[in-house]
Amino acid sequence: xxxxxxxxxxxxxxxxxxxxINVRTGGLVREGIPKPESFxxxxxxxxxxxxxxxxxxxxxxxxxxIARAMHxxxxxxxxxxxxxxxxxxxxxxxxxxxxxxxxxDVSDDASLAALATSVREKxxxxxxxxxxxxxxxxxxxxxxxxxxxxAGFALAADISAFSLIALTNAVAELLSDGASIMxxxxxxxxxxxxxxxxxxxxxxxxxxxxxxxxxxxxxRGIRVNAISAGPISTASSRQVRDFKKMLDxxxxxxxxxxxxxxxxxxxxxxxxxSDLSTTITADVHFVDAGYHAMGMYPEVVPAG
Ligand code: 0WD
Numbered sequence: 001x002x003x004x005x006x007x008x009x010x011x012x013x014x015x016x017x018x019x020x021i022n023v024r025t026g027g028l029v030r031e032g033i034p035k036p037e038s039f040x041x042x043x044x045x046x047x048x049x050x051x052x053x054x055x056x057x058x059x060x061x062x063x064x065x066i067a068r069a070m071h072x073x074x075x076x077x078x079x080x081x082x083x084x085x086x087x088x089x090x091x092x093x094x095x096x097x098x099x100x101x102x103x104x105d106v107s108d109d110a111s112l113a114a115l116a117t118s119v120r121e122k123x124x125x126x127x128x129x130x131x132x133x134x135x136x137x138x139x140x141x142x143x144x145x146x147x148x149x150x151a152g153f154a155l156a157a158d159i160s161a162f163s164l165i166a167l168t169n170a171v172a173e174l175l176s177d178g179a180s181i182m183x184x185x186x187x188x189x190x191x192x193x194x195x196x197x198x199x200x201x202x203x204x205x206x207x208x209x210x211x212x213x214x215x216x217x218x219x220r221g222i223r224v225n226a227i228s229a230g231p232i233s234t235a236s237s238r239q240v241r242d243f244k245k246m247l248d249x250x251x252x253x254x255x256x257x258x259x260x261x262x263x264x265x266x267x268x269x270x271x272x273x274s275d276l277s278t279t280i281t282a283d284v285h286f287v288d289a290g291y292h293a294m295g296m297y298p299e300v301v302p303a304g
Contacts, residue, residue: 047074051129060233062265069266070270133160165213
């Protein structure tokens with residue numbers, strides 16, 4: 001299923017808690033009986049919550065799937081954009097979701113402080129923070145890890161890992177007790193995924209940061225987790241050499257015999273942001289069709 005900017009996310013718009021209309025078919029959905037495909041149907045797991053979602057670059061971004069899913073569950077969505085290049089797309093999504101969009105470059109402390117001020121002035125608090133940001137120079141996403149430059153490593157670590165610390169620090173006082181923070185990571189953090197290279201090394205740091213932040217903030221009931229997403233075709237992932245082959249291998253070998261989508265990640269993000277997961281913290285939760293659990297792979301025949 002693909003979703004254009006103008007389309008409803010699942011075809012179901014929550015109207016009230018007792019009745020919803022399937023806007024695709026016009027058919028009524030009976031109370032208490034959500035259709036299997038309509039996970040957003042009138043449940044409102046995030047009603048009243050304010051969610052700051054970083055990392056939307058375009059409609060294919062994982063953060064877009066997360067923002068749409070959270071909005072579908074009643075959250076007020078606050079998006080960020082890194083510069084003019086993506087501002088238009090992000091503002092368009094924010095308008096569609098009835099939320100706001102603020103500039104934020106995580107490599108710039110002043111930008112982070114300005115974001116916190118904007119959120120405080122407009123919303124006064126935050127219940128969910130989604131870190132969906134990474135950057136690695138394209139030349140470091142292929143070849144030998146030992147050719148990575150000092151500057152390339154520092155850049156990757158700053159944007160992809162340290163930024164979770166910086167972002168959390170910037171908004172720490174805005175986070176409500178019991179808030180949920182989540183970061184998006186990848187299996188290449190703990191395993192060797194050829195060409196992922198330094199991206200995997202800094203994802204290992206990101207996952208460690210998740211655990212330490214979970215300890216730091218646990219006394220406020222604030223949870224910090226990572227979602228380890230399977231490969232998804234996005235502007236960032238396509239920078240990894242032979243990325244398309246990764247998709248083919250996963251869909252052939254994963255227990256569920258499929259790849260995952262930003263919508264799949266969004267559903268799990270809703271769970272982690274909701275009160276369904278109030279004792280889940282310091283965890284790395286896989287949304288990868290089970291691929292991470294495979295210890296040996298059958299002969300891989302890409303689906304034709
Ligand atoms: O296969 C995949 N796509 C997977 C992605 C599998 C598992 C994990 N992930 C992770 C990525 O490593 C990243 O942490 O998910 C996160 C989101 O990535 P994405 O949705 O795949 O990629 P994309 O749509 O490109 O969004 C990442 C965005 C940047 O996009 P662009 O294309 O403009 O580089 O991260 C943002 C930016 O919007 N970003 C920044 N935001 C603030 N300040 C910065 C920055 N300095 N740098 C990048």
